[in-house]
Amino acid sequence: MNVIDVTNLTKSFGSFxxxxxxxxxxxxxxxxxxLGANGAGKTTAMRMLCGLSAPTSGEARVAGxxxxxxxxxxxxHIGYMSQKFSLYGDLKVWENIRLYGxxxxxxxxxxxxxxxxxxxxxxxxxxxxxxxxxLPLGWKQKLAFSVAIIHDPRIVFLDEPTGGVDPVTRxxxxxxxxxxxxxxxxxxxxxxxxxxxxxxxxxxxxxxxxIEALDSPAxxxxxxxTDNMNDVFxxxxxxxxxxx
Amino acid sequence: xTYSMLWHVKQKEESKSMKQFVSFVRKEFxxxxxxxxxxxxxxxxxxxxxxxxxxxxxxxxRSVPVAxxxxxxxxxxxKLVDRISASEYFNLYKMVDNMEEAQQLFRxxxxxxxxxxxxxxxxxxxxxxxxxxxxxxxxEATQITAYMSQLIMDNGNFSIANGTSDSRFSVSxxxxxxxxxxxxxxxxxxxxxxxxxVMGLILILICxxxxxxxxxxxxxxGTMEVLLVSPMKPAYIVIAKAIxxxxxxxxxxxxxxxxxxxxxxxxxxxxxxxxxxISILYAFVALCLGLLVSTMADTQKSAMxxxxxxxxxxxxxxxxxxxPIENMPVVLQWLSNIVPAKWYIIAVKDVMIKGLxxxxxxxxxxxxxxxxxFLMLLSVKRFKxxx
Numbered sequence: 347m348n349v350i351d352v353t354n355l356t357k358s359f360g361s362f363x364x365x366x367x368x369x370x371x372x373x374x375x376x377x378x379x380x381l382g383a384n385g386a387g388k389t390t391a392m393r394m395l396c397g398l399s400a401p402t403s404g405e406a407r408v409a410g411x412x413x414x415x416x417x418x419x420x421x422x423h424i425g426y427m428s429q430k431f432s433l434y435g436d437l438k439v440w441e442n443i444r445l446y447g448x449x450x451x452x453x454x455x456x457x458x459x460x461x462x463x464x465x466x467x468x469x470x471x472x473x474x475x476x477x478x479x480x481l482p483l484g485w486k487q488k489l490a491f492s493v494a495i496i497h498d499p500r501i502v503f504l505d506e507p508t509g510g511v512d513p514v515t516r517x518x519x520x521x522x523x524x525x526x527x528x529x530x531x532x533x534x535x536x537x538x539x540x541x542x543x544x545x546x547x548x549x550x551x552x553x554x555x556x557i558e559a560l561d562s563p564a565x566x567x568x569x570x571x572t573d574n575m576n577d578v579f580x581x582x583x584x585x586x587x588x589x590x
Numbered sequence: 591x592t593y594s595m596l597w598h599v600k601q602k603e604e605s606k607s608m609k610q611f612v613s614f615v616r617k618e619f620x621x622x623x624x625x626x627x628x629x630x631x632x633x634x635x636x637x638x639x640x641x642x643x644x645x646x647x648x649x650x651x652r653s654v655p656v657a658x659x660x661x662x663x664x665x666x667x668x669k670l671v672d673r674i675s676a677s678e679y680f681n682l683y684k685m686v687d688n689m690e691e692a693q694q695l696f697r698x699x700x701x702x703x704x705x706x707x708x709x710x711x712x713x714x715x716x717x718x719x720x721x722x723x724x725x726x727x728x729x730e731a732t733q734i735t736a737y738m739s740q741l742i743m744d745n746g747n748f749s750i751a752n753g754t755s756d757s758r759f760s761v762s763x764x765x766x767x768x769x770x771x772x773x774x775x776x777x778x779x780x781x782x783x784x785x786x787x788v789m790g791l792i793l794i795l796i797c798x799x800x801x802x803x804x805x806x807x808x809x810x811x812g813t814m815e816v817l818l819v820s821p822m823k824p825a826y827i828v829i830a831k832a833i834x835x836x837x838x839x840x841x842x843x844x845x846x847x848x849x850x851x852x853x854x855x856x857x858x859x860x861x862x863x864x865x866x867x868i869s870i871l872y873a874f875v876a877l878c879l880g881l882l883v884s885t886m887a888d889t890q891k892s893a894m895x896x897x898x899x900x901x902x903x904x905x906x907x908x909x910x911x912x913x914p915i916e917n918m919p920v921v922l923q924w925l926s927n928i929v930p931a932k933w934y935i936i937a938v939k940d941v942m943i944k945g946l947x948x949x950x951x952x953x954x955x956x957x958x959x960x961x962x963x964f965l966m967l968l969s970v971k972r973f974k975x976x977x
């Protein structure tokens with residue numbers, strides 16, 4: 347069953363077509379990589395799927411809801427973590443958890459259970475009362491991810507979640523992503539790192555607003571006669587006419 | 591589904607969004623309380639402003655040093671001099687023996703007024719007193735001589751001839767003495783004017799500036815995006831942000847009123863409820879302005895700059911707080927009409943100083959209400975487009 351269904355989705359700003367008739371679908375529990383150079387239209391496409399901006403034309407359903415009419419329902423079933431850091435630095439760890447839990451309608455006993463579980467999994471029990479600002483970046487990011495899925499959404503959108511993090515922490519972060527996928531949460535992730543693309547079940551590569559390739563990393567590598575995703579990406583991205 | 595079930599679902603939805611809202615308001619309070627420095631500044635600003643306006647840049651006449659040249663040397667003049675030096679407005683600096691000495695005191699900046707009693711002061715029917723004022727500051731010279739004339743007239747029936755050491759200022763005394771009664775503020779206290787002004791300024795500062803900076807900060811940090819992807823309604827985000835600042839500004843209004851009432855002896859002649867009502871209405875105008883600024887600015891710095899230049903300066907310059915609007919060029923007078931603070935200050939003066947009821951401030955209330963409606967529409971529209 348597909349949790350994201352996209353057909354000919356298009357977004358234009360005046361004469362500029364940021365996203366040009368893209369079509370794809372993402373299955374339940376899938377780890378889907380959404381790749382593309384800067385300015386290829388990734389963020390615009392993602393914003394439409396999250397219900398932040400209305401498409402110009404085409405169709406898309408997220409978690410079974412229409413992106414034109416049912417954005418409020420979509421918002422209840424998705425999680426989101428942006429490349430910018432999405433927690434509040436002047437709030438304590440547990441206060442951040444309570445805030446986002448509260449925003450997603452968790453309260454009382456359920457919120458408390460969730461909080462304890464989350465802190466336990468992240469091994470942050472000792473940091474419950476620490477201000478988020480004083481945590482190391484890697485911890486913040488792991489916390490941000492866990493908070494983004496605190497309400498057990500059907501899909502979580504990750505917009506370049508590992509920017510500026512060292513390889514070891516990135517590896518740990520991806521373990522969290524795997525765990526989420528195992529729990530049945532569909533992961534939709536954009537990234538710049540080609541080694542991360544290898545972790546995905548399937549990747550799509552966007553060039554100039556269009557999806558130029560979409561397959562599993564292994565299949566993509568085979569069709570481009572190479573042994574790494576980097577070559578695949580560069581072979582496709584080289585065709586780009588749009589500047590940054 | 592039966593009606594009662596529907597009702598139940600609706601109730602549940604409402605309590606859920608209420609919980610959302612509460613957890614968000616709580617977060618806003620944390621932001622403010624955690625940033626102690628900013629909070630202390632916000633709470634201290636009204637006190638500092640009142641002190642600055644009340645004591646530093648005062649336009650009141652107080653303890654002006656005067657010299658007296660008494661050529662008649664009689665009991666009457668001696669008594670008059672005693673009265674003058676006993677008043678809070680003037681201090682007797684020195685009794686001088688001749689004009690030359692008086693001039694010297696002027697030049698050395700020791701006195702700002704010299705009183706000359708002529709030799710025939712006590713004997714003549716047509717006695718006159720000469721007042722010499724330093725008119726390098728013409729406004730002050732006018733005020734000082736007016737105060738002195740009043741004081742002397744209160745203490746004896748003499749006619750007075752005015753004159754100054756500066757040739758620009760020379761008015762002959764007239765037998766026609768106007769009897770002036772100053773209404774509402776008989777002592778011409780500056781506090782009666784600047785207290786409402788400071789209230790207008792503080793509300794703009796906190797409600798507009800802090801709210802817009804708060805919203806723009808979320809944009810800058812990227813948290814706004816996360817909030818917009820969440821099921822939280824954008825209107826809730828904005829209202830939740832405004833609530834703590836609204837409360838804070840009300841604390842400040844109370845602080846100002848307490849200081850004004852107990853330290854500066856400014857009366858609260860009218861209804862306190864009405865005063866608070868007008869203040870809240872004006873705070874809403876300020877909040878809408880802040881919201882509008884937040885839709886235009888992308889960084890905290892630019893939000894702050896816009897607030898200072900576009901919102902706070904007009905409050906100081908065009909609201910009548912410092913410079914009387916009646917004396918401005920017509921264009922500026924016209925422009926002052928769109929400064930919300932002008933109407934707020936007029937209303938506050940009417941209620942607080944003159945003790946007028948709601949009937950007389952209805953026009954101001956109407957204008958502020960229209961401003962709220964207009965700004966709210968404009969900023970909500972822009973907020974949606976931008977985010």
